[in-house]
Amino acid sequence: MLYPIFTETRGVLNLGGIWEFKLDDGRGLKDKWFEQKLTDTIPMAVPASFNDIGVSGEIKNHVGDVWYETEITIPKVYKNERLVLRIGAATHKASVYVDGVFVAEHKGGFLPFEVELSSDSEKAKRRITIVVNNIIDDSTLPVGVYEEEEVEGIGKVVRNMPNFDFFNYAGLQRPIKLYTTPRSYIKDIELVPQVTTDGGLLSYRVSTVLESVEEDYLVVAQLIDEEGKNVATGEGLQGEMSVSDLRRWEPLNAYLYTFKATIMKGEQLIDTYEEPIGFRSVEVRDGKFLINDKPFYFKGFGKHEDSPIAGRGFNEAVNVMDLRLMKWMGANSFRTAHYPYSEELMRLADREGIVVIDETPAVGVHLNFSAASGGFTKEDSTWSRIKTFDHHKDVLNDMIARDKNHACVVMWSVANEAATEEEGAYEYFKPLVELTRERDPQSRPVMIVTFIKSTPELDKIADLIDVLGFNRYYGWYENSGELDVAKVRLAAELAAWEKRCPGKPMMMTEYGADTIAGYHEIVPTMFTEEYQSDYLKINHEVFDQVPTFIGEHVWNFADFATSQNVRRVNGNKKGVFTRERKPKNAAHELRKRWTAIDDFY
Ligand code: GCB
Numbered sequence: 001m002l003y004p005i006f007t008e009t010r011g012v013l014n015l016g017g018i019w020e021f022k023l024d025d026g027r028g029l030k031d032k033w034f035e036q037k038l039t040d041t042i043p044m045a046v047p048a049s050f051n052d053i054g055v056s057g058e059i060k061n062h063v064g065d066v067w068y069e070t071e072i073t074i075p076k077v078y079k080n081e082r083l084v085l086r087i088g089a090a091t092h093k094a095s096v097y098v099d100g101v102f103v104a105e106h107k108g109g110f111l112p113f114e115v116e117l118s119s120d121s122e123k124a125k126r127r128i129t130i131v132v133n134n135i136i137d138d139s140t141l142p143v144g145v146y147e148e149e150e151v152e153g154i155g156k157v158v159r160n161m162p163n164f165d166f167f168n169y170a171g172l173q174r175p176i177k178l179y180t181t182p183r184s185y186i187k188d189i190e191l192v193p194q195v196t197t198d199g200g201l202l203s204y205r206v207s208t209v210l211e212s213v214e215e216d217y218l219v220v221a222q223l224i225d226e227e228g229k230n231v232a233t234g235e236g237l238q239g240e241m242s243v244s245d246l247r248r249w250e251p252l253n254a255y256l257y258t259f260k261a262t263i264m265k266g267e268q269l270i271d272t273y274e275e276p277i278g279f280r281s282v283e284v285r286d287g288k289f290l291i292n293d294k295p296f297y298f299k300g301f302g303k304h305e306d307s308p309i310a311g312r313g314f315n316e317a318v319n320v321m322d323l324r325l326m327k328w329m330g331a332n333s334f335r336t337a338h339y340p341y342s343e344e345l346m347r348l349a350d351r352e353g354i355v356v357i358d359e360t361p362a363v364g365v366h367l368n369f370s371a372a373s374g375g376f377t378k379e380d381s382t383w384s385r386i387k388t389f390d391h392h393k394d395v396l397n398d399m400i401a402r403d404k405n406h407a408c409v410v411m412w413s414v415a416n417e418a419a420t421e422e423e424g425a426y427e428y429f430k431p432l433v434e435l436t437r438e439r440d441p442q443s444r445p446v447m448i449v450t451f452i453k454s455t456p457e458l459d460k461i462a463d464l465i466d467v468l469g470f471n472r473y474y475g476w477y478e479n480s481g482e483l484d485v486a487k488v489r490l491a492a493e494l495a496a497w498e499k500r501c502p503g504k505p506m507m508m509t510e511y512g513a514d515t516i517a518g519y520h521e522i523v524p525t526m527f528t529e530e531y532q533s534d535y536l537k538i539n540h541e542v543f544d545q546v547p548t549f550i551g552e553h554v555w556n557f558a559d560f561a562t563s564q565n566v567r568r569v570n571g572n573k574k575g576v577f578t579r580e581r582k583p584k585n586a587a588h589e590l591r592k593r594w595t596a597i598d599d600f601y
Contacts, residue, residue: 001112001401002188002273003343004086004179009271011081015072015128015176018043021050023058024065024131034097034129038069046070046176047088049169049311063146063160068130068172079119081180086114088174088314088342090132092140097129107391108141109170110339110361111398117178134170135160139387141395142338143364144168163364164338165572166304167561169312173305174342184210184217185271186261191405192441193279195292200246200279205238205441206261208271217265223277224258231257248292249278249407251332251599254353256407276350278407284445284466287503287548291355291410294600298355298551300326300333301576302510305341306560308579319345321581322557323352329587330594335449335509335553338363338416340399349408356408357447357509357553360395362388362415369419369453383424392432400439411444412436413509417451417471421458433464449509452478456496462504467550468497471510475535481526487538494546505550511539512555512574517584527573529585536586540593554590 004012021044024033044050046068051060074083087094091109095102104115117126136144147159162168185208192203206219221234223241232241247255256276263270280292288295307318319342326334333355340358349356364370367382396414403409414432419425429448436446445466450459452472462468472478472493475486497506515532524530536554543549559575562568571579576587 001114001398002186002275003347004084004177005274007272007274009182009269010273011078011180013072013178015070015178016046017070019046019172020044020067020069022067023062024067026064028065028067028131033067034102034131035100037127038067038129041069044068044171045310045313046172047174048171048309048313049091049173050171051167051169052309052311063135063158065131065133066171068132069127071125071127072178073124074119074126074178076124078180080183081119082183082185083117083119084114084179084181085117085128086112086177086179087130087172088112088176089172090130091134091170091173091312092136093133095131097131099123099127100129108361108395108398109173110341111395111402112174112343130172132171134168136162136168138367138385139391141361141363141365141388141391143366143386143388162563163366163370165562165568166306166338167311167563167571169306169561171313173312174314175344182271184208184212184263184265186263186273188401189259189261189273189275189405190441191259191275191277193277193407195246195248195279195281196242198244200243200248202232202241202243202259202277202279203239204234204241204259204261208237208263210263217263217270220262220264222260222262224260226255226257243279246279249280249350250353251291251296251355252327252353254278254351254407256350275405276347276407277405278350280407282410282442282444284505287505289410289445289467289505289550291600296355296550296599297597297601298333298507298553299594299597299599300331300355300551300553301335301557302337302553302555303334303341303557304337304560305345306558306579311561314342314344316344318581319348323348323354325577325581326354326557327352329591330597331590332599333357333551333553334557335359335413337510337556340403343402346403346406346408350406354408355410356406357411357413358399358403358409359413359416359449360392360399362392362395362418365415365418367419368422369417369451381424382419382422383428389428393435396432396435397439400436404439404441409444411467412440412446413469414446414448416449418448420448420450420454420461422460425460426464429461429464447509456493456500462501466505468501468504468506469509470506471555472508473511475538476513476526483524483534483538487542490539491542491545494542494549498546498548503548505548506546507549507551507553508539508543509553510555511536511552514569514573515575515584515586516569516573517578517582532584532586533589536589
């Protein structure tokens with residue numbers, strides 16, 4: 001799926017701005033609200049999560065449908081073009097209507113979808129209505145629990161509890177665009193760059209949709225360097241281009257070529273599209289994670305798309321600052337915990353040379369454990385009850401379709417903290433890991449991130465994956481306040497993993513301690529800045545002893561919003577930065593460590 005850009009043959013209109021917004025009282029679809037202009041609306045920013053900016057508990061905690069509406073005018077110049085409405089993300093389900101007519105629906109809150117609009121109508125104005133539903137249950141990703149209860153004196157109380165530890169922000173959270181292509185157009189581009197001993201080789205495949213017979217058209221491919229020089233040319237829908245004097249894409253030293261595909265009909269330009277592409281190799285070999293044939297050490301974070309006011313809403317300023325802060329610290333990578341992030345951020349990471357582990361929204365896929373409450377709640381087996389499998393396949397397909405060409409993406413994470421210790425996990429994940437490998441043209445490594453109960457003795461999925469990803473909180477949830485004991489326990493677990501999976505690279509995908517900025521104690525005590533720094537230190541002392549250890553991602557980059565529960569004091573405070581991006585002491589400590597560790601070892 002191609003990201004909408006301007007080219008000589010394509011236009012893009014950003015539909016961001018103020019939309020009409022309304023909570024559904026349960027009658028919206030029944031009463032066909034889409035047929036008329038919405039009434040009794042409030043203004044709503046798009047893109048943004050609606051929850052915090054509504055300034056009411058009713059809006060913040062609404063469960064069910066919300067309605068968005070805007071009116072657009074299609075410029076005359078686009079009259080003969082193919083018009084596509086593209087929704088960057090609608091969390092978690094959406095139905096789209098144009099002038100009251102249903103045109104599309106989509107499940108999954110963190111990946112784009114699009115629908116072609118008819119452009120033949122004389123009507124320049126169109127009314128776009130999008131109904132967004134935020135319910136999470138055992139068939140959605142992420143997973144949640146939906147509950148209704150009759151409470152005396154109140155009536156029906158509806159609860160929609162996340163089975164994960166971040167606020168269930170929702171709405172139209174990413175850019176919405178209207179873009180045009182010619183009637184014959186480039187539909188997709190698949191790029192496989194290879195780094196060779198004397199240069200680079202780019203395999204490409206262009207898919208097109210053509211109005212008349214194929215012989216009339218010629219597809220021309222060009223590879224252009226950062227100075228705008230054409231360095232290789234090809235013809236046809238697929239082919240290979242070799243590049244001499246190759247500039248590689250390196251972590252923190254990105255170099256991006258532009259792959260330009262053009263459809264010509266004789267002398268006539270039909271369509272053209274430009275895709276950035278970085279040349280780098282990725283491979284897991286001999287217990288190491290190799291980028292460009294050199295052993296890479298991941299230094300960075302599990303993140304969230306989260307900021308004050310906009311919630312999970314796309315925030316370009318925050319994205320720029322976050323990557324700058326990561327560079328300031330000597331970090332080189334992050335994991336898109338716990339859902340695919342915006343395409344704009346992925347493009348920025350390509351450009352900044354930040355390495356990304358791309359994760360699906362499969363979080364909370366565990367019916368006996370809730371990351372929100374920390375409790376083991378039920379006794380049923382997850383894998384005989386959960387209904388996420390088909391949707392899990394869909395999000396993997398769509399995530400890879402969207403992100404396959406990104407140089408920054410070096411590994412796929414199929415899930416976070418699923419019930420990988422339960423019987424049935426292997427059978428659930430085997431086809432998903434196979435699908436990931438089959439769909440990725442660049443054959444990147446695959447991981448499934450596990451939690452504390454997925455011990456070397458119980459874990460069922462380690463043999464399926466290339467890299468072991470551990471979320472472990474020794475010294476926080478385990479051995480709270482006992483950093484000396486925590487250190488011994490962590491070392492023992494890692495040693496047991498080395499025994500179970502000899503030679504398999506492992507990394508810490510999460511480790512962290514809740515820390516209230518400004519809390520201090522002479523004797524490091526939980527929740528103080530001193531404790532967070534010491535907690536990280538003992539973890540690092542253990543990591544540094546393990547030869548197959550390939551990286552450390554601290555949980556979390558910044559404090560973030562969660563649902564209310566007894567374990568969270570106004571959100572998760574494991575950030576190395578506050579939610580406003582002010583450094584805690586740990587940021588300075590990590591900076592010292594990471595600037596002293598090379599990206600390659
Ligand atoms: C985890 C989860 C993450 C939580 C974190 C915590 O293991 O993957 O989503 O926020 O623990 O802080 O408890």
